[in-house]
Amino acid sequence: MAQIYGYVRVSSIDQNEERQIVELSKRNVLSRNIYIDKQSGKSFERPQYKKLIKKLKHGDLLYILSIDRLGRNYLEIQEQWRMLTKEKGVDICVIDMPLLDTRNGKDLMGTFIADLVLQILSFVAQNERENIRKRQAQGIAVAKAKGIKFGRPEIALPENxxxxxxxxxxxxxxxxxxxxxxxxxxxxxxxxxxxxxxxxxx
Structure with missing residues (x-):
């Protein structure tokens, strides 16, 4: 019998995964079928995602909140989508983008539209991350030029x-x-x- 699963990823242990879990619960995903990964920005080890992949079977349905939960860049998102839908035969529903629901339009046109939307969205997701990194780097450079120091403040030596x-x-x-x-x-x-x-x- 086909199962319904959900995958949640937050890029830092400080981020709250609650919104993603709430959205999955609204779609009748059982808590035991929700896999959650928390990680730092630098690391992309996803132990729970790997467990989920082993669990997924042909005909199962996977919910994710947004397309960037699948990968950290354009190519990785594409590769994970292909592996899940083509190799494992899993249906995917992206909650934030209803057009990306493989249960709809199983015909050639539906598949073409889903693939096209996926390519555009995964490109946009990567582009936005790169822009955020550039803005952060620019902001830090401007702050340093103004004499703003980062890190812990220097401890002043006592006069004696x-x-x-x-x-x-x-x-x-x-x-x-x-x-x-x-x-x-x-x-x-x-x-x-x-x-x-x-x-x-x-």
């Missing part, structure tokens, strides 16, 4: 840093006390100490 270092080296005060007075971790203290000594040499 030299004295504290001297007393610590002479074993007059223990390191934990120096760290407390400087409000630094041990790693930061040693890094600042190296920088301080380099400045002294100049």
């Amino acid at each position: 840093f030299g004295e504290l270092v001297h007393d610590w080296e002479k074993k007059k005060i223990p390191l934990p006390e120096v760290l407390e007075l400087c409000k630094m971790s041990k790693a930061t203290f040693y890094r600042k100490l190296r920088e301080y000594r380099l400045l002294e040499q100049k």
